[in-house]
Amino acid sequence: MYTLGIDIGSATSKCILLRDGKKIAGSSVVAAGTGTDGPEQALKMVLEAAGADRKDILYVIATGYGRKKFQGADGEMSELSCHARGVHFVFPDVRTVIDIGGQDAKVLALNEKGRMMNFAMNDKCAAGTGRFLEVMAGILKMDISELEREAEKSADPASISSTCTVFAESEVISQLSAGTALPDLVAGICQSVAVRAAALARRVGVREAVCMSGGVAKNAGVRTAMEKELGVKILFSDMAQLMGALGASLYAYDAVRDRETSVQ
């Protein structure tokens, strides 16, 4: 039995196809989010990856900013609940999830059953989000995926504002003019994201184990800066970006089981 979770974010669309509520039959990530054909592409790709057909899927839950617009869903849930569920499936001991996506950052507090007990979201501001990294990578004429490698070379991260993307942009330009080394500049940018998200985490309360999810979690520079900022080890999975879709697929599985139970 297949269930599908689709996470339609501001910058990417992600799918997880789950078999019998336990095994991941396929996954997909498309760099196109809500308002594009990204969700359809992601769906097509995950079906191809799993060798499955659309009609094999018994239930679909959509999550992410585009969750209400996706026509092919049987239900929708907030990405906060879905990330909590997805992370708990992969790391059952995690009590704090720091999820940084394309346009927002969230911190979730989980109990031992993986249930979300508290959360905080960033203000309506790009600082401390994936968009911030994207803007900074643009100024430095780098691909966002290159930031991680460059940050690793830094010995002395530059100080970059975590308050505002616009302020930070002018600071980066000033630092470039002042001849700051590129690795230090990139590490400073990663630190800026970490500082902002760490402040959000402290608002919720940091309980170990701590895990990062969302697209920005793939950046080791941000993860390392976060570890320094919070003074805790940050757990990471290669599936970080897919945690929301995974959680959605698990909720879809619950829905099928609930339906079957009610029929019996």
Place this chain on the structure above:
Amino acid sequence: MGRNELLAQLHEAAASPKRQLERYLAEGRKAVAVAPAYTPQEIVHSMGLVPMGVWGADMEISEAKKYYPAFICSIMQTILELGIRGEYKGVSAIIIPSLCDSLKTLGQNWKYAVKDIPFIPMTYPQNRKPDYGVKFTMAGYERVIRDLEAATGARFSKAALKESNRIYNEHNAVMRAFAEIAAEADITAAQRSDVFKSAWFMLPEEHTAVVRELNEELKRGPRAKGDRKVLVTGILADSPNLLRAFDENGIRIAADDVAHESRQYRTDVPNLDDPLEALARKFSAMDNCSLLYDRDKKRIDYIVEQARQHGAKGVIVLMTKFCDPEEFDYVPIKRACDAAGLISLNVEVDRQMVNYEQANTMLQALKEML
């Protein structure tokens, strides 16, 4: 009138303040704009003038940017914007109190930006409770009276103020009753907001009559379903898109601590021989508001207690962007909620914000948690 007709009438008044103003002007009355958060409306009313609330509007700001930096309360900015654009044309004066730094700048900017509507300052004391604070408040009221007489030609009398104090106390009681009834009645967040918002654009005696009738209808009507109850706190909670997010997610407002709403109606004017002193005593007795100085921050416990009394499972802080008095209170509110086992959410609101998708996500997550 039935429940729906009464709610429609209040919605009409809440949605069309300009039409309300034109109606009063057509009746030959003079109107005076009253800015947030507390002004002596009783004085305005006692002089035969119509107090009209001005809390800005959800809109883009252009003209007011000549006077304000970007990082300041958008309620103030949009009040000035509407003034510059001539949207308040017809009012005889505007009373702007000195209750926060942004309000102080509104008064100063108003004098230069909107020359055809006289600015009347209402300067309140920081220490409002001691006798010297009460005297200071009375002196502020006397200044308002003098300026109102000069701007409108109306005359002040203590006998008329005594009657207006009584009318406002009656309105307070009806609004307090409404808040309690609405907590259990089958009413949407938007309808609840209409009842509070319309109060700013109707004479209190008219509003009292409609809300009193509505209260009876709501008591007789169906009860609200579900137990996802919250207390809402903040300066303002009137954005239709934000209120829709509450309704869409089945989150019921069981009580509020909103400056534009219930904070207005908590304290009555005491019955004293001198009605002006009585009005000043009312201000001195007011509490539990971020704009009213209180070194003990009793408001924090008040919010938690109100949430408990009303069976709320969470506290939604609607944080007006760049409102420092509210921001200062947020940290102790959050800590108190955590200690009391109440979920608290901080939702940023702004007069220029149209898209409340992030707030919707937070409220949906709250629903899923509950």
